[in-house]
Amino acid sequence: MKQYLDIISKLENTTPNTSGVNRTASILIPLIERNGEIHILYERRALHLNSQPGEICFPGGKIESLEKSCETALRETCEELNLEDSEVTLIGRLDSILTSFDMIIHCYIGKISRSFESIQFSKSEVDSIFTVPLSVLRTLPPKIYHVKTKMELPADFPFSNIPNGKDYNFRNTVYPIVFYYYDHYIIWGLTARMTKNFIDMINDIEF
Numbered sequence: 001m002k003q004y005l006d007i008i009s010k011l012e013n014t015t016p017n018t019s020g021v022n023r024t025a026s027i028l029i030p031l032i033e034r035n036g037e038i039h040i041l042y043e044r045r046a047l048h049l050n051s052q053p054g055e056i057c058f059p060g061g062k063i064e065s066l067e068k069s070c071e072t073a074l075r076e077t078c079e080e081l082n083l084e085d086s087e088v089t090l091i092g093r094l095d096s097i098l099t100s101f102d103m104i105i106h107c108y109i110g111k112i113s114r115s116f117e118s119i120q121f122s123k124s125e126v127d128s129i130f131t132v133p134l135s136v137l138r139t140l141p142p143k144i145y146h147v148k149t150k151m152e153l154p155a156d157f158p159f160s161n162i163p164n165g166k167d168y169n170f171r172n173t174v175y176p177i178v179f180y181y182y183d184h185y186i187i188w189g190l191t192a193r194m195t196k197n198f199i200d201m202i203n204d205i206e207f
Helices: 002-012 069-081 189-202
Strands: 023-034 037-045 060-062 088-093 103-112 126-133 143-149 173-182 185-188
Touching: 023 069, 023 088, 023 126, 023 189, 037 069, 037 189, 060 069, 069 088, 069 103, 069 126, 103 189, 126 185, 173 189, 185 189
Parallel strands: 023 103
Antiparallel strands: 023 037, 023 060, 037 126, 088 103, 143 173, 173 185
């Protein structure tokens, strides 16, 4: 039947995504050597930005059309830290994170070969940069707060059409919000969650 051919054609020209996800992004957790130790490099977002000004983050951004998620992480890192492609080496990947605001963030790990002191970051995007030794993060317990999300149903919701009506057992989700406190820096939210995921992964490595 022609309809089957039309369905097949539609499927062949559709790029699948996770249902309900409206945006995709990639970040890179940059590793850099300082004083004989491996550090994680963090950025503080420029104060004039409309979105999350002054917050601590990793380099990253929206995945552009026809771009692989790993390419986004590398491109954004080079743009924000003014690095050459050859100065950032991708060394691995963590679990992606599905946020509470309909975005998937792909998390990569990369090594920066330029010295920290010679990084001239892009002031249009970054206010400042700093690093934290892995040896410190491994012994720095994060504070984790578990936030429950609750469904708010409209007044005209058709309760009579579902089992148990208004007593239906809608499931709530629990969303972790993570904080790290280091020196005078507060690393929190998704950046802290990604940091924790990475530290948990390498926790059995001797430093």
